[in-house]
Amino acid sequence: AATSASGAMTRHRWVICALLFLATTINYIDRQIIGILKPTLSAEFGWSEQDYADIVFWFQAAYAIGLVTVGRMIDIVGVRWGYAIAVAVWSFFGMAHAAASSVATFALARFGLGIGEAGNFPAAVRTTADWFPKKERALAVGIFNSGSNVGAIITPLMVAYIVVTLGLGWQAAFLITGALGFVWLAVWLG
Numbered sequence: 001a002a003t004s005a006s007g008a009m010t011r012h013r014w015v016i017c018a019l020l021f022l023a024t025t026i027n028y029i030d031r032q033i034i035g036i037l038k039p040t041l042s043a044e045f046g047w048s049e050q051d052y053a054d055i056v057f058w059f060q061a062a063y064a065i066g067l068v069t070v071g072r073m074i075d076i077v078g079v080r081w082g083y084a085i086a087v088a089v090w091s092f093f094g095m096a097h098a099a100a101s102s103v104a105t106f107a108l109a110r111f112g113l114g115i116g117e118a119g120n121f122p123a124a125v126r127t128t129a130d131w132f133p134k135k136e137r138a139l140a141v142g143i144f145n146s147g148s149n150v151g152a153i154i155t156p157l158m159v160a161y162i163v164v165t166l167g168l169g170w171q172a173a174f175l176i177t178g179a180l181g182f183v184w185l186a187v188w189l190g
Contacts, residue, residue, distance in 0.1 A: 013131050013140075019188055020124045020144035023087060026180045027120045028151025029158065030094040030113060031059075033177060034106075036159045037170050041106075044170075051103045059110035066118025074119060079126045084189055086119025091181025098171035098178075 034041070038052060047055075074082030093112030100106040128140045162173045 013136070016127060016131050017140045017143050019184070020127060020140070021147045021150075023083070023181075023184055023188075024120055024124060024144050024147030025151040025154070026087075026147075026177070026184055027090065027117050028148045029155045029177050030090060030181070031117060032152060032155040033094075033159055033173055034097065034110070036156050037163070037173060040163070040170050045102070047103065054103060055106045055110050058107040059114040062111040062114025063118050066115040067122070070115070070119040071122035074123050074126055079123055079130060080189075082119065083123035083127065084185055086116050086123055087181045087185050087188070088116070089119075090116025091178050091185070092116075093178075094181065095175050095178030097174040 034055070038047075041047065042052065045051075070082075070086060073085070076082075077085070090113050093109050093116060096109040096112065097106065100109050124144050125141065128137050128144070132140045158177065159173045162168050162176055163170055166172075168176075
């Protein structure tokens with residue numbers, strides 16, 4: 001019976017690791033969409049290079065602020081709810097890009113995205129520390145962290161498929177990929 005319980009616990013840990021990998025992948029998808037769509041958005045809204053730089057700045061500033069503050073929030077409320085809040089915030093603001101129509105509204109969406117996305121790595125590291133024995137933590141961190149590269153690889157493919165192949169428009173790219181976070185959230189809290 002002890003071996004069966006140990007096997008179930010091991011499987012559970014690797015399901016959690018898969019969820020961390022998926023959250024990190026989604027995190028990087030949501031982060032990169034604006035860069036992939038920059039030519040389209042610049043043409044539609046008449047952005048200058050300075051406008052785009054200003055929009056990107058607000059994501060980076062929020063991310064820096066978030067790394068300092070969101071990790072503390074996760075320590076206070078716990079990783080289950082802290083991670084859930086972070087994913088909900090970044091998914092909401094990822095989807096909010098679809099309603100943006102000016103440099104200011106895109107900057108606001110980017111700021112919210114940055115605050116939320118800053119929670120991914122503190123939450124994933126804390127989850128790994130809480131759930132994995134020391135001898136498995138480096139592997140778990142390597143697996144979930146590889147989601148950043150997977151996200152970077154699949155984002156251009158997803159955006160092209162949504163916008164060009166399906167012809168759904170740039171707004172759909174933000175809505176569909178932002179919704180992925182809410183799907184993840186349902187599994188995480190389920």
